[in-house]
Amino acid sequence: MKVVIVEDEIAASENLIYLLNDIDPTIEVLKTLDSVRSSVTYFSEIQEADLIFMDIHLADGISFEIFEQVTISTPIIFTTAYDQYAIQAFKVNSVNYLLKPLNKADISDAINKFVSTQQPLGFTSNNIEALMQMLETKSANYKSTYLVQKRDELLPIKTKDIAYFYIDSSIVKAITFNNQYYIINKKLEDIENELDPKLFLRVNRQFILNKESIIKIKYYFNGKLIVITQPPYKERIVVSKAKSNEVKNWINS
Incomplete structure (x- = not known):
């Protein structure tokens, strides 16, 4: 399986690579990306991965902004630090996600689900548009x-x-x-x-x-x-x- 990781924290990406190799040594990490800009550039030219692990918050913005600039057909598993509102948004829109800090069991379950179904795990452009709207609404409503x-x-x-x-x-x-x-x-x-x-x-x-x-x-x-x-x-x-x-x-x- 070929994987691309979109993650702006070096320690987090290294930990994910370690866990992936531990789960299945044949998994090949093609690329690690740390920003919206680098992701748009990469996916505009290359889409060889079988699966993408993508953090929500990147160095230069929210990863959902990537999909406003490039179409990605590869299945995606989003990763996020604990935020109940974000989790609710993912569930409503049927988007697959993992909570940080990532652990071997959860990653293994997500990969097994992907391998057994070979489906995009609920990811669609409509999902992303709805998530963007919900998260933008949330950002304007933090308790003051x-x-x-x-x-x-x-x-x-x-x-x-x-x-x-x-x-x-x-x-x-x-x-x-x-x-x-x-x-x-x-x-x-x-x-x-x-x-x-x-x-x-x-x-x-x-x-x-x-x-x-x-x-x-x-x-x-x-x-x-x-x-x-x-x-x-x-x-x-x-x-x-x-x-x-x-x-x-x-x-x-």
Whole structure:
């Protein structure tokens, strides 16, 4: 099987190549591409792959923009970091996808499905148009304000003024840049799906950070990171080795 990978994170593409080789050593990776522009150039000239693994967010835009400039007939499996809205959009439009971080079992299942059906896994130009519309609508509707209770008052807190959200003894709290804390009566998972991923990222199970709150990153043991924020948190905010590249790329974007 011949495969093309469209992925802008070097570590992610290398990991996918490793997993593909582990699943089936006969799989040949023809090309790895890291942007909309390079993908349009490549697919305009060459379409020899049997299957494409394509990340949603690339260095210069959303991968769906590729299909506005070139027709791709090769079956595609999209990959995406966890985003409940995006997943809903994929399901509605019957587009095949894998959640990051990718693992061997899921990739193997996706390949087996492709081999057994030899079908484009629901991918059509209509799917892409619908996905683009849904994601564009979502991007304009990220939560801008949280209404929180403080004693006997309800206060509107601008999302951009929140430095980070975190779980403290099963209670979700928000800390603003002026170091005020407020209880948010929601699950951290629900909050994560309401926020603009360009500005906020869940760096571990306990924390969602505003990019503007990060003042320093320190290397920790076993490939982990420690994030230093302003306002500071009383304990270490640790990022796992598996999450470290995503966090660094997000900050550097």
